[in-house]
Amino acid sequence: MPMIKQENATSHGLNKTRKSFAEKFAALTSAFKRVDENFLEELEEILILSDMGVETSAYLIGALRSKVKQEGIEKPEAIRSALTDIIAELLAGDAPNYESPTVMLIVGVNGVGKTTAIGKLAHRFKTQGKQVVLAAGDTFRAAAGEQLAKWGKNANVPVVKHHEGTDPGAVVFDAVQSAKAKNADFLICDTAGRLHNKQNLMEELEKIDRVIGKSWPEAHRTNYLVVDAATGQNALVQAKAFMESVKIDGIILTKLDGTAKGGMACAIKKTLGIPVVYIGVGEKMEDLIPFDADEFASGLL
Numbered sequence: 001m002p003m004i005k006q007e008n009a010t011s012h013g014l015n016k017t018r019k020s021f022a023e024k025f026a027a028l029t030s031a032f033k034r035v036d037e038n039f040l041e042e043l044e045e046i047l048i049l050s051d052m053g054v055e056t057s058a059y060l061i062g063a064l065r066s067k068v069k070q071e072g073i074e075k076p077e078a079i080r081s082a083l084t085d086i087i088a089e090l091l092a093g094d095a096p097n098y099e100s101p102t103v104m105l106i107v108g109v110n111g112v113g114k115t116t117a118i119g120k121l122a123h124r125f126k127t128q129g130k131q132v133v134l135a136a137g138d139t140f141r142a143a144a145g146e147q148l149a150k151w152g153k154n155a156n157v158p159v160v161k162h163h164e165g166t167d168p169g170a171v172v173f174d175a176v177q178s179a180k181a182k183n184a185d186f187l188i189c190d191t192a193g194r195l196h197n198k199q200n201l202m203e204e205l206e207k208i209d210r211v212i213g214k215s216w217p218e219a220h221r222t223n224y225l226v227v228d229a230a231t232g233q234n235a236l237v238q239a240k241a242f243m244e245s246v247k248i249d250g251i252i253l254t255k256l257d258g259t260a261k262g263g264m265a266c267a268i269k270k271t272l273g274i275p276v277v278y279i280g281v282g283e284k285m286e287d288l289i290p291f292d293a294d295e296f297a298s299g300l301l
Contacts, residue, residue, distance in 0.1 A: 016257070028042050095290060100186075101219045103222070104222045105221070105222070109194060113254035114190060120151075125185065126156060133157065137168040139171060140164075140192045143164075144190065144192075169204075224248070225242050225274075228254055239274065248272075
């Protein structure tokens with residue numbers, strides 16, 4: 001069976017978001033004969049309700065207002081194309097350019113799909129001919145190691161794991177040694193999403209970060225935060241909390257196909273300055289795809 005093209009997968013993943021926006025936008029364009037300030041104010045409210053947030057929506061409308069004046073846009077129907085261009089520009093960023101070896105630390109709260117995202121990343125890199133090792137660094141959630149082991153088996157990559165309750169730093173240290181011995185291109189580390197309290201969680205992440213830095217200082221480092229798209233604006237709160245302890249290089253936005261809150265990708269980029277690097281658009285191994293700003297903006301609107 002041929003693989004679905006990425007642009008089709010992105011569009012499919014945004015079906016619920018697009019349907020929600022399209023209905024409101026169609027009602028708005030039919031209610032106005034021309035683009036004026038009232039139209040823009042109504043559109044801003046629609047953007048806010050699409051989970052782009054107040055700050056991001058205000059920014060987009062400000063940019064749109066300037067574009068309307070510069071290009072003399074009068075017809076409401078023409079706004080869709082103009083807004084698509086503005087959103088694509090906001091979301092634009094360089095695609096990840098990995099150098100071997102790379103240690104990838106995957107963080108996020110429980111339930112957002114961290115382990116699944118790791119398995120799909122491993123599959124993607126493996127099919128590109130890369131050597132991948134996984135580290136089961138979430139030793140606090142029951143059966144987390146077994147879950148990652150299943151994904152490793154499906155992706156045909158080795159998994160380093162210890163018993164439940166083991167020091168995560170020890171697991172990651174052993175995984176580094178294994179990755180070095182195998183000349184791995186990627187070591188992808190799972191982490192706990194919740195300990196006794198936020199402070200404990202962040203201290204564990206900082207410790208793992210230090211272990212990697214000391215045991216494999218020559219490796220390139222990438223830290224990704226996994227966010228469930230359905231959480232909407234709560235994703236910003238989660239991101240800010242994790243950014244206090246580890247440097248976040250990118251966002252993996254999961255479960256996009258199951259929510260109408262796809263607009264929060266814009267809020268993440270505008271508010272935090274962190275790019276979305278991968279999006280989850282389904283259940284299959286191939287359904288974690290690289291983020292493309294143009295495709296996303298087109299699919300969104």
